[in-house]
Amino acid sequence: MVEVFEDNLGQGDVDLSLFSEEELMLPFQRIQAEFGEPFTQAQPSDEMRERIFDAIRQVITEIMTPERYRRFRDDVEITAKNWFCTRQKWAAALRFELGDLDGNQYEENKFVLAAFIGQIYRLGREHKTVAKSKKRR
Numbered sequence: 001m002v003e004v005f006e007d008n009l010g011q012g013d014v015d016l017s018l019f020s021e022e023e024l025m026l027p028f029q030r031i032q033a034e035f036g037e038p039f040t041q042a043q044p045s046d047e048m049r050e051r052i053f054d055a056i057r058q059v060i061t062e063i064m065t066p067e068r069y070r071r072f073r074d075d076v077e078i079t080a081k082n083w084f085c086t087r088q089k090w091a092a093a094l095r096f097e098l099g100d101l102d103g104n105q106y107e108e109n110k111f112v113l114a115a116f117i118g119q120i121y122r123l124g125r126e127h128k129t130v131a132k133s134k135k136r137r
Contacts, residue, residue: 005093010114012121014090018075023063024120027055057108060116064106072112073101 008014031052064072076098083091097111106112 002093002096005090005097006110006114008090009111009118012118012125014118015122016079016094016115017119018072018079018115019119021123023059024116024123026059026063027052030055030059056116056120057113060112061106061108064112066104069101069104069106072106073098076101 005014009016031048034051076094080091080094080098082088083094100109100111
């Protein structure tokens with residue numbers, strides 16, 4: 001169940017907002033600085049996907065100071081409690097993920113990566129929806 005949850009989370013199918021929009025943009029700003037052109041103009045390739053994934057991992061490691069990591073854990077805990085109260089389908093999986101968030105120091109794990117990547121996908125979908133609705137006017 002946890003693997004299915006992480007897969008759905010990473011694809012943007014679970015509404016779980018744990019990162020700010022500014023944090024989500026950092027990997028793309030890095031890639032843009034590296035290539036010297038807007039990220040959206042870069043040609044999609046396996047190499048580009050790998051670079052983006054590496055940039056995402058680096059950014060998460062950098063932003064997860066002990067204080068930020070505690071806030072992250074608190075946000076997950078609050079969300080898990082809310083999901084249990086509202087009988088959200090992924091409540092048990094999210095509660096399980098809390099067990100991997102012990103300690104005061106961030107250590108890379110699939111849940112945090114999936115949450116970050118999934119939130120990027122959802123943000124992209126929201127921007128596309130807004131752009132389409134503006135074109136219709």
